[in-house]
Amino acid sequence: FTELESDQVARFQEYLRIRTAHPSPDYAGAAAFLLPYAASLGLRTATLHFTPCRTKPLLLLTWPGSDPSLPSVLLNSHIDSVPAEAERWSHPPFAAHRDPATGRVYARGAQDDKCLPVQYLEAIRGLRAAGFAPARTVHISLVPDEEIGGVDGFEKFAQSEEFRALNVGFMLDEGQASPTDVFRVFYADRLVWRLIVKAAGAPGHGSRMFDGAAVDNLMDCLEAVAGFREAQFGMVKAGERGPGEVVSVNPVYMKAGIPSPTGFVMNMQPSEAEVGFDLRLPPTADIEQIKRRLKEEWAPAHKNLTYELIRKGPVTDVAGRPIFTATDESNPWWSVFEQAITSAGGKLSKPEILSSTTDSRFVRQLGIPALGFSPMSNTPILLHDNNEFLEDKVFLRGIKVYEHVIRALSSFKA
Numbered sequence: 320f321t322e323l324e325s326d327q328v329a330r331f332q333e334y335l336r337i338r339t340a341h342p343s344p345d346y347a348g349a350a351a352f353l354l355p356y357a358a359s360l361g362l363r364t365a366t367l368h369f370t371p372c373r374t375k376p377l378l379l380l381t382w383p384g385s386d387p388s389l390p391s392v393l394l395n396s397h398i399d400s401v402p403a404e405a406e407r408w409s410h411p412p413f414a415a416h417r418d419p420a421t422g423r424v425y426a427r428g429a430q431d432d433k434c435l436p437v438q439y440l441e442a443i444r445g446l447r448a449a450g451f452a453p454a455r456t457v458h459i460s461l462v463p464d465e466e467i468g469g470v471d472g473f474e475k476f477a478q479s480e481e482f483r484a485l486n487v488g489f490m491l492d493e494g495q496a497s498p499t500d501v502f503r504v505f506y507a508d509r510l511v512w513r514l515i516v517k518a519a520g521a522p523g524h525g526s527r528m529f530d531g532a533a534v535d536n537l538m539d540c541l542e543a544v545a546g547f548r549e550a551q552f553g554m555v556k557a558g559e560r561g562p563g564e565v566v567s568v569n570p571v572y573m574k575a576g577i578p579s580p581t582g583f584v585m586n587m588q589p590s591e592a593e594v595g596f597d598l599r600l601p602p603t604a605d606i607e608q609i610k611r612r613l614k615e616e617w618a619p620a621h622k623n624l625t626y627e628l629i630r631k632g633p634v635t636d637v638a639g640r641p642i643f644t645a646t647d648e649s650n651p652w653w654s655v656f657e658q659a660i661t662s663a664g665g666k667l668s669k670p671e672i673l674s675s676t677t678d679s680r681f682v683r684q685l686g687i688p689a690l691g692f693s694p695m696s697n698t699p700i701l702l703h704d705n706n707e708f709l710e711d712k713v714f715l716r717g718i719k720v721y722e723h724v725i726r727a728l729s730s731f732k733a
């Protein structure tokens with residue numbers, strides 16, 4: 320590595336060591352790292368707040384273009400991460416340990432998505448060093464709370480006067496790693512709902528066999544959901560659909576039992592039980608059909624099951640259409656982006672629907688095109704997983720890719 324490259328990896332590690340994981344993300348620590356970093360590159364910086372407590376800053380970094388009348392380019396990244404089960408990691412999740420043999424940097428957020436701001440900023444450093452000046456203004460937004468739905472983050476930002484004033488023409492946001500050597504790009508996200516099913520039932524002695532116990536009723540629900548899940552997953556396994564093109568429904572928590580000082584009472588059947596599901600739908604999926612299934616098959620009232628289905632975020636754009644960004648000649652930003660990847664020596668896979676969900680949905684809802692892209696090729700998909708890592712060489716290559724991408728997007732004149 321050159322001295323610059325070693326410094327770039329070191330800055331990535333420094334950012335990863337700031338504990339921005341939920342449930343108590345250190346947003347102040349992240350701001351104290353990112354704002355002076357951006358200022359040292361000559362960017363304008365601003366901090367926005369959308370909560371009265373002002374503990375959830377949204378950082379806005381700006382590289383002014385020579386023609387401010389042109390719509391701007393926005394590069395987004397969320398500051399927060401999901402939690403980590405430290406004892407199950409081979410390296411501590413906030414140490415950002417770099418394995419000298421493989422170059423892997425291990426940390427919560429290494430892929431999702433704390434590589435991005437450092438790559439954006441280092442690409443700008445490279446472009447400035449090369450004497451490049453953008454025609455369009457380039458903004459970087461670093462937002463709180465993406466992992467918990469974005470309610471106090473991008474959702475409020477997208478509705479704000481400050482956002483409108485940016486006159487955003489196109490946004491790039493996080494994508495997902497690619498296990499092969501092509502880069503993946505995403506034109507839509509799945510819609511995210513949370514589903515909670517509660518079962519009631521007759522309590523009784525742990526030894527007694529009877530029908531209609533709460534856990535028994537809940538198991539009927541789980542079985543019905545499992546059948547549906549298997550059919551959806553089957554289409555992915557058979558290669559008929561991409562992982563973003565089916566409905567996923569996965570149990571993420573279960574609650575039942577009567578607590579005792581040593582755990583749970585073993586000889587009583589409880590009168591309540593509960594399960595939470597992460598439910599995701601492709602933008603064109605029929606939610607009414609899912610609701611019918613829920614009422615009739617997954618959580619029928621006659622089995623003493625009740626449910627709550629809560630939508631997280633918008634489902635259609637300003638014109639009432641499913642939220643997605645065009646990846647054909649109708650969207651000039653698409654070809655500029657595609658050509659920039661080629662000029663960087665990269666290859667793109669066929670545009671996909673992201674299986675997870677990002678802040679892009681709030682921008683697409685406004686009718687502004689947005690693509691999900693994280694330049695991580697030859698990398699296993701480890702977001703929200705244990706031992707999340709990104710290889711130093713892959714991280715550094717990403718900086719070069721963004722140099723091409725930012726150069727092209729900010730020079731593009733319609």
Ligand code: MET
Pocket residue numbers: 465466467468469511631675676677
């Ligand atoms: C609950 S909104 C989405 C949060 C996160 N990005 C996910 O896809 O799980």
Ligand SMILES: [Zn+2]
Pocket residue numbers: 397431432465493
């Ligand atoms: Zn993310």
Ligand SMILES: [Zn+2]
Pocket residue numbers: 401431466702703
């Ligand atoms: Zn995530």
